[in-house]
Amino acid sequence: MSAAASTATNRPIMPGGSSLGESADVRAVAAKVLEGARLTRADADLLYAEAGLHTLGHLAHAVRLRKHPQPVVTYVADRNINYSNICVCACRFCAFFRAPGHPEGYVLTREELGKKIEETLALGGTQILLQGGHHPDLPLSFYEGMIGWIRDTYPAIHIHAFSPPEIVFFAELEKITVAEVIARLRAAGLHSIPGGGAEILVDEVRTQVSPNKCSAGRWLGVMEEAHNQGLRTTATMMFGHEEEPRHRLDHLFAVREVQDRTGGFTAFIPWTFQPAHTNIHRDPEPAPAYLRLLALSRLVLDNVDNVQASWVTMGPQVAQLALYFGANDFGSLMIEENVVAAAGVSFSLSRREIHNCIRAAGFTPVQRTMNYTPVSPQPVVDGEI
Amino acid sequence: MLDAAHYARLGLGTAFEKVMEGTRLSPEEGLALFNCPDITAVGALAHHARTRLHGDRTYYVLNRHVNYTNICVNGCLFCAFQRERGQAGSFALTPDDILHRVLDDRGTPFSEVHIVGGCHPDLNLAWFEDVIRRIRAARPQSIVKAFTGVEIAHFAAMEGISTLDVLRRLRDAGLAMMPGGGAEIFAPEVRTRICPRKATSDEWLRVAGEAHSLGIRTNCSMLYGHIETFEHRVDHLCRLREQQDRSGGFTCFIPLPFLTENSLLKLPPERVGEHVGLDRLRTVAVSRLMLDNIPHVKAYWVMMGVKMAQTALYFGADDMDGTIVEERIGHDAGADSAQSLTVPELELMIRRAGFTPVRRDSHFNPVADPDAILHDTGHGPECAAGHAATPEVRA
Numbered sequence: 001m002s003a004a005a006s007t008a009t010n011r012p013i014m015p016g017g018s019s020l021g022e023s024a025d026v027r028a029v030a031a032k033v034l035e036g037a038r039l040t041r042a043d044a045d046l047l048y049a050e051a052g053l054h055t056l057g058h059l060a061h062a063v064r065l066r067k068h069p070q071p072v073v074t075y076v077a078d079r080n081i082n083y084s085n086i087c088v089c090a091c092r093f094c095a096f097f098r099a100p101g102h103p104e105g106y107v108l109t110r111e112e113l114g115k116k117i118e119e120t121l122a123l124g125g126t127q128i129l130l131q132g133g134h135h136p137d138l139p140l141s142f143y144e145g146m147i148g149w150i151r152d153t154y155p156a157i158h159i160h161a162f163s164p165p166e167i168v169f170f171a172e173l174e175k176i177t178v179a180e181v182i183a184r185l186r187a188a189g190l191h192s193i194p195g196g197g198a199e200i201l202v203d204e205v206r207t208q209v210s211p212n213k214c215s216a217g218r219w220l221g222v223m224e225e226a227h228n229q230g231l232r233t234t235a236t237m238m239f240g241h242e243e244e245p246r247h248r249l250d251h252l253f254a255v256r257e258v259q260d261r262t263g264g265f266t267a268f269i270p271w272t273f274q275p276a277h278t279n280i281h282r283d284p285e286p287a288p289a290y291l292r293l294l295a296l297s298r299l300v301l302d303n304v305d306n307v308q309a310s311w312v313t314m315g316p317q318v319a320q321l322a323l324y325f326g327a328n329d330f331g332s333l334m335i336e337e338n339v340v341a342a343a344g345v346s347f348s349l350s351r352r353e354i355h356n357c358i359r360a361a362g363f364t365p366v367q368r369t370m371n372y373t374p375v376s377p378q379p380v381v382d383g384e385i
Numbered sequence: 386m387l388d389a390a391h392y393a394r395l396g397l398g399t400a401f402e403k404v405m406e407g408t409r410l411s412p413e414e415g416l417a418l419f420n421c422p423d424i425t426a427v428g429a430l431a432h433h434a435r436t437r438l439h440g441d442r443t444y445y446v447l448n449r450h451v452n453y454t455n456i457c458v459n460g461c462l463f464c465a466f467q468r469e470r471g472q473a474g475s476f477a478l479t480p481d482d483i484l485h486r487v488l489d490d491r492g493t494p495f496s497e498v499h500i501v502g503g504c505h506p507d508l509n510l511a512w513f514e515d516v517i518r519r520i521r522a523a524r525p526q527s528i529v530k531a532f533t534g535v536e537i538a539h540f541a542a543m544e545g546i547s548t549l550d551v552l553r554r555l556r557d558a559g560l561a562m563m564p565g566g567g568a569e570i571f572a573p574e575v576r577t578r579i580c581p582r583k584a585t586s587d588e589w590l591r592v593a594g595e596a597h598s599l600g601i602r603t604n605c606s607m608l609y610g611h612i613e614t615f616e617h618r619v620d621h622l623c624r625l626r627e628q629q630d631r632s633g634g635f636t637c638f639i640p641l642p643f644l645t646e647n648s649l650l651k652l653p654p655e656r657v658g659e660h661v662g663l664d665r666l667r668t669v670a671v672s673r674l675m676l677d678n679i680p681h682v683k684a685y686w687v688m689m690g691v692k693m694a695q696t697a698l699y700f701g702a703d704d705m706d707g708t709i710v711e712e713r714i715g716h717d718a719g720a721d722s723a724q725s726l727t728v729p730e731l732e733l734m735i736r737r738a739g740f741t742p743v744r745r746d747s748h749f750n751p752v753a754d755p756d757a758i759l760h761d762t763g764h765g766p767e768c769a770a771g772h773a774a775t776p777e778v779r780a
Contacts, residue, residue: 016441016699016739018433019387020405030386053699053739054429058387061425286737287696317662317693324424353659360660362422385655 019052026051033059033299036066044249044300053288060295060326067305068328073363074306074372075354077379078127078160079120079335083108083146087133089165091210093199093241095277095342097133107135110149117154120335124351124379126369127158129194129332134169134212140181143170144188151189158370159189163196164222168214178218179225186229192370193226195234195269201254202247209242209280220258227264232371234267235304239293240285241273248293252300259303266371267306267329270297271313276344287318291325298326306372311357312340315347320361329372330354330365355384387429395421397430400674404430407437409677412619418671419615424663431670431701438680439703443740444749445731446707447495448530451486452714453478453516457503459535461569461580463611465647465718467503477505480516486711487520487527493708493727497747498524500531501564501714504539510551513540514558521559528561528747534592534603535567538584548588549595556599562747563596565604565639571624572617579611579650590628597634602748605635605679609668610643610661611650618668622675629678636749637681637704640668642688646719665693666700673701681749686734687715687722695738704749705735 022030029043030051039047047056086105087097098105108116117128128150143162150159162170162185171181182190199206201216214222223233235255239248259265270293272285285293290310298307309327311319312334319330333351340346349357358365367375392401400414410418418427454477457467468475478486487498498520517529532540532555541548552560570576571586584592596603607621629635642665643650645657673682684694684702687709694705710725726734728744735742744752 016436018436019429020433022386027386034386052429052432054387054425054432057425058391058429283733283737286734287692288699288738291696315690315692316659317665317690318696320660320662321424321666321696349659356655356658356660357662360655361663383654385660 015050015052017052019054019058022052022055023050026055030055030059034062038302039300041249041253044252044296045246047299048245048249048292048296053292056292056295056299057325060298061324063298063302064307064326064328071363072366073323073328073330073358073361074366074368074374075330075333075358076127076368076370077120077123077125077333077335077351078129078158079116079125080129080131080332080337080339081108081113081116082338083113083130083132084135084138085133085338086135088136089134089210089212091199091213092279093209093238093273093275094339095344096339100136107138110146113146113150114153116336117150117157121154121157123333123335124367125157125333125335126367126375127160127191130159130161131163131166131194131196134166136173140170140174140184144184147185147188147190159191160194160370161185161190163194164219165197165213167193167222168218178222179229182222182226182229182231186231190231192231192266193223193233195223195236195265195267198236198251199238200241200243200247201237201251202243205243205247216254220254223264224258224262227258227262232264232266234269235265236268237270237293237297238273239270240289241280241282249296249300252297256301256303259301263303265304267308268297268301268304269308269310269331270294271310274313274340274343274345278343284313287314287321290314290318291322294322294327295325311349312337312347313345316349316353316357320357323358323361323363329368330358351379352381352383355381359385387426392426392430395423395426397421397426401430404434404674407677410675412623415619415622415671415675416615418674419618419667424667427667427670428700431673432699434673434677435682435701435703441740442703442743443698443735443738444681444704444743444745445735446497446745446747447493447728448497448499448707449487449490449495449710450499450712451478451483452712453483453500453502454505454508455503455713455717456505458506458539459504459580459582461583462650463569463579463608463643463648465644466714470506477508480512480519483516484519484523488523490710493710493725495708495710496526496752497528497530497707499564500529501533501536501566504536510540510544510554514554517555517558517560529559530562530564530747531555531560532563533565533567534563534589534596535584537563537592537596538588548592549599552592552596552599552601556601560601562636563593563601563603565606565635565637566641568606568621568625569608570611570613570617571621572613575613575617586624590624593628593634594632597632602634602636604637604639604683606639606641607668607672608641608643610656610664611652612656618671619675622672626676626678629676633678635679637683638672638676638679639683639685640665640672641685642668644688644715644718644720647717662693665689666697669697669702670700686726687712687720690720690722691734695734698735698738698740704745705731707731
C-alpha cells in the first residue's frame, strides 16, 4: 500500500451511513429509478455522493429484476488469448506488456493458438477473447490471416477480438480509416469486439495513464462504427487509478450516449485497477467502492441489457454480492487470463465453483454466448449444489 | 426503497420496526433474517444498528498473537491446528520462546498480547501464571488477553480446582481479558459431533460469567459454516445474549467462518468452496442484529480476507481486530490472508472502505494519542537469560 493512495483528491466517494435514513433528495431520485425514469447527470452525481451502499444495491437490483425478471445469472465459457505482449503503448497501469526488443516479448504461433483453441473447445468453451499489445511490425494482413485461419480451422468458435485501441493502431499503421479496418477484419471472420482499452473515457485521465493509447472520442467512435457495421461489442471501465470520481460518471454517460444511437453494446463490465508491477502506485479499490460503482453502472446505463460482476478482480465472494448490486452476469469461466494475473491478482474458479457461487446466491446458472443466447444443451456439472 | 413497506413484503415487518426502535429481536425474527434472500435488506438493517452504536468509526488494536502450543487433548474434528504429543508438526513454546515473541514487535508496536493454545496435557496452572507474570514484567503497559473458556476448564480439571479459582489465580497473575474462542456452536447435537471432548456449552458460558464476575471482560464467538443449521446459529446467538444479560462482560462478538482446509470434519459439498460470501455477510449481519447487548462485532480479516472484511463493515461489523503479527490457527486451516498488517495498512483499509479508523485499547477505549508510538519493551529482569524456574516443554 502506498501513501499516495490516501491523498484527499483520490479519496473514493463513500458515504458510510445507514441506508434507512436517506435524505429527501436521495429518496426523490430513488423514486425516479423505481418508476423507470432515466437518471440525469445531476441525479447520478447525487446518488454516487450521498446514497448509502445498500440503497444503491437495492435500486440496482430492482432495475436488474425489471430487465431480467427470471432468477438467472449467465456466464460465458471463453479463454483470453493474448496473441502478443509486445506493445509500444507503455500504459502506466499495465504489467503485461513488453517493449519491442525485450527478451520476454512473444507473438503466438498458429500452432500455439490452435492448441489453446482446442483446449477451450474441450472444456465446453464457445469463444475466444483475442487481444494483444500494439505490435509495431505486424501489418493488418497478419491479423486478417490469423482471424481467417481460426475461422476456417475452428468454425465453431466465436471470435471476440481486438479492442478499439488495437483497431485505431492498425488504422494508423496502415494509414486507412477505422471503418476500413473493421470491414476487413469482419470480412476475415471477426464476430464481435471486446470493450477493453476503455480504461476511463476521459482524455485528461487518458493522457496521464495511457498517453499513447487512442482518445476517448476515438474509442467510442470505433464502437459506433462497429455497431453500424453490425458487430456487437461490450464496454468496460477500469477505475481506481488516477481518475476522479466524476470521471467515472463521465464514462458511464459517454457509453449511454453512444448506446442511445446504436444499441450495439451487449454488456457493461466495470472492474478495478490492480496495481502490482505497474507504474501507478495506488491501493486497489476496496469491495464497497466497487459495489457502489457497479450499482451506479446499472442505474445510469438503462439502455445496456447486461452488467457483469468481476470475480477476477474482486474474488468470488464479493462477486456473489455483486449479483445483488446490479450484475446479472458472472463474466467468464476465464480458461486463461494473463493481464490481471500479471498485476498480482490470481483468483481462479472452476465451472462447478461458478455454478455454486451463482446457486448459493439464489440464482440459476446459464451458460451463454457473446450475445447472451443460452448455449444448448446446457452443461452438466458434477458436484453442483 | 428500503422502507417499512419493503421489509413487510419480505416478512420482516416486525424486525424492521424493532431495529428502528432499538428493541430486541425474537429468535423467530433472527431465523427469518437468516432465511431472507434479499441480502441488501438484511445488510441495511445491520448497518443501521451498527451506525447507531458506532457511527462511522471502525476500531482496530495493536496486538500480537501468540499460539503457545498446538498439542491438545481435545482433538476437535474441525481443527486443523491440533496435533497429538509426539506427532509430526507438534510444537510447544517454552516461556522463553513466548517472552521472545512478546518482546519482538517486528517493527510494529502493540499494546495487547493475545495468547491461546491447545489444551496441553502437562502444562500446569503455575506454568501459565509464571508466563503471565513474566510478560507483565517485560511489557508493563501491555494488556494480557489470554485463554478461552475451554482452556480455563482444562486447567481446572488438571488442577482439581474450580474454574473460578483458576480465573482468580490467573487474574492475580495479571490476566486482564479473555478472547472469545472455543464457543463453536452451543447446541449439544452439533457440539457432540464436532468437538465431543471439549468443554460443554454450559461450562463455556459459566466460565464466561465467572470471568465477568471477577472483572475480566471477555469476547465471544461462533464457529459457523460446518454442519450446523440456521436454527443452531440463532440458538447460539440467543444463549450468548442471555448470558450477557446475566453477566454483562462480553465486549466483542467474533463470527468465525469454518475454513475447510486440513480439517477432518468432512462436510457436504454445499458447504465447501468459494460460494460462501453471502452466507458470511449474512451471519455478520444477523449477529449484529440479535446481539443487541454486546457492543462490538468483529470483521476478522484473518479468516474473511481483507476484501470481505471491508465489506462486512457495511453488514454490522465495527472492529477490524489488529496487527496480529503471527497467526497459526486460521492459517493452518487454509486462510490465505497475510500474517500481519501494519498500522498504515489497517488505517488505509478502514478509511478506503468509507469509515474512520479508531485505534482502541483492549477494552475498546479509543487511544487518546495514537501518534505516540508505544515502546513497551522495557527489558525487565525477568527476561534476562537463565530464567530456569519453569520446565522446558518441547514436542
